[in-house]
Amino acid sequence: MNIQKVKTEILKIASYNPRKDLKEKDPEYQKIKNSIQEFGYISPIIINNDMTVISGHQRLKVLKDMGITEIECIIVSLSKDKEKLLSIALNKISGEWDYQKLEILLNELSKNEIDLSITGFDEKEINKIIKETEETINENVEVDLLDFSDEKFKCQCPKCRLFIRFG
Structure with missing residues (x-):
């Protein structure tokens, strides 16, 4: 891998670039700009020899x-x-979120009191992640083992009231 400093004015846009041309008013443009302002330029642009x-x-546009x-x-x-395959792959391939871990983070x-919009998620997306994660957690109720102790679990299941015969 060869990393070099290059003047932005000599970089050429690929005619096959599958991404839409962002405008300053576009939310994605602002997310990229906010990220660069907060963290700096830490993800180098990939170019070919020409x-x-x-x-x-x-x-690059931002x-x-x-x-x-x-x-x-x-x-x-x-x-x-x-080059074309790499362009598509780098724009498409991404991992899936573990939403419970993401919600915790x-x-x-x-x-x-950190501005979470710097992550690229907007407030609506963040609220949706938190709400859906909380709903999932509420659906996954743990069983209390005391409900199944010998004293309570003689002939009838305390949860479903099913009668059970032993022996």
Whole structure:
């Protein structure tokens, strides 16, 4: 992997870029901008040897609009077909969320009065995650083992009232 500083003005947009061109008013544009402002430029744009962007078109647009004139890029040498496959894969492939863990993290961070919109989730999405996780937790009620002690569980199930014969 080759990482080099490159002037943003010489980077070319791939004609095959499958992502929509973001506008400053778009929520995704603002999420990318907020992330860069908060954390810096930490996810380098991937380009080929002729300076065509393979992955990172939206970040590049935001960086240019922010007045950034030079960035570190990862330069790869791939066939045109492999470049296109990589472009799609990097934009599509992602893991699934463990919503209970995500909800715990979001709650933990919100207690520290941190702006959670920096995560890329908006307030509506965060509230939905928390609500759905709480509903799932409420549905998963644990059984109290005391309900099944010898004293209470002689001939009838205390939960469903089913009579049971022993022996």
